Amino acid sequence: MIPHEILQKVRRVQIRTSHQVNEMLAGNWHSAFKGHGIEFEEVRPYQIGDDVRAIDWNVSARSDQPFVKLFREERELSVHLLVDLSASQKLGTTTQTKRELVAELGALLSMSAIKNNDRVGLTLFTDDIEKTIPARKGSRHVLRMIRELLYCDPIGTGTDIRSALDHLNRVCKRRTVVFLISDFQDQDYEQALKVAARKHDIIPVVVTDPREHEMPNVGLVRLQDEETGEVVTVDTASRWNRRKYSDLFRAQSDARDHLFRRLRLMPIHLETGSDIVDPLHKYFHQRETRS
Structure with missing residues (x-):
């Protein structure tokens, strides 16, 4: 329950x-997300403005007036x-x-x-x-x-x-x-x-999350990796530590986005x-x- x-x-x-x-x-x-194709639905009389390439010449010849094919998306x-x-x-x-x-x-x-x-x-x-x-x-x-x-x-x-x-x-x-x-x-x-x-x-x-790309200045902190369980102590007051933290995140992000571009994926x-x-x-x- x-x-x-x-x-x-x-x-x-x-x-x-x-x-x-x-x-x-x-x-x-x-x-944004089109169907996988189109399939024939019906024919109807030609109207001004219709694409002439859609004319069904076989039906038109039998009817003595132009008809066009209509298709619908396989949604x-x-x-x-x-x-x-x-x-x-x-x-x-x-x-x-x-x-x-x-x-x-x-x-x-x-x-x-x-x-x-x-x-x-x-x-x-x-x-x-x-x-x-x-x-x-x-x-x-x-x-x-x-x-x-x-x-x-x-x-x-x-x-x-x-x-x-x-x-x-x-x-x-x-x-x-x-x-x-x-x-x-x-x-x-x-x-x-x-x-x-x-x-x-x-x-x-x-x-x-915002804290993944910018480390706040809050002094000495103990950080734990949730996935591996590893614990480290970091001096967040150090400008060098904060810069290296941001640089590492940026490098990982750039590598990931470069992979997406090579595979022509839109993230x-x-x-x-x-x-x-x-x-x-x-x-x-x-x-x-x-x-």
């Missing part, structure tokens, strides 16, 4: 994100959220943790998909696959996904993007729109990402405590323009 307070929180997330989808994202989603897509639940997602130095941001993002993307009659699935991973929910439609399905995003208790603590992508390729047989949501604190996943990008439409979503960058609807709106518009 799921506790009542958990159901209430899941429902609140669904209601809030549903409003955001209705107001801003549903139309953008449809424009239904398969969407999959590949979500990192490693221990580093617990970090949150603003109004939310990275995991809470990811849950809200997952709800927004799922609601946008089902509003457009697309199927959406979910895989949660750490250094192992924690849970997979096959792609389906419907609001009850989305509620289940939100619940797992908020309350799944992962066994692993590390991050293994390579094995998560390998798992994706095994379970998703047809071409799928994949949102790879992670802080990307991992290595050696380039080849797996390259293979997955050939088969699927991969959209990296990079989730960060979305999100930060805890900041609005996520506007970056999504801009991304959808950019994607539509690029298409």
Whole structure:
């Protein structure tokens, strides 16, 4: 039995994100993510302004008046959220943790998909696959996904993007729109990402917290790596330490973004405590323009 307070929180997330989808994202989603093709629907009499290349000459010859072919988009897509639940997602130095941001993002993307009659699935991973929910439609399905995003208790603590992508390729047989949501604190996943990008439409979503790229001056502090458990003592009053900390984050970020550019992937960058609807709106518009 799921506790009542958990159901209430899941429902609140669904209601809030549903409003955001209705107001801003549903139309953008449809424009940004096209169907896989078109199929013939019917013919109708030619009207001024119709493309002459659409004229059905066989029907026109039999009818002594021009007719044009009409086609409709094969709209239904398969969407999959590949979500990192490693221990580093617990970090949150603003109004939310990275995991809470990811849950809200997952709800927004799922609601946008089902509003457009697309199927959406979910895989949660750490250094192992924690849970997979096959792609389906419907609001009850989305509620289940939100619940797992908020309350799944992962066994692993590390991050293994390579094995998560390998798992994706095994379970998703047809071409799928994949949102790879992670802080990307991992290595050696380039080849797996390259293979997955050939088969699927991969959209990296990079989730960060402000304290990951800027160390505050608060004197001596003990820091623990949530994924490895390693503890170090750092003098944050040292300007050299703070600069090296920022330089390391920047170097890792530049290497990651360079990989995305080489693979021609368009990432979305999100930060805890900041609005996520506007970056999504801009991304959808950019994607539509690029298409």
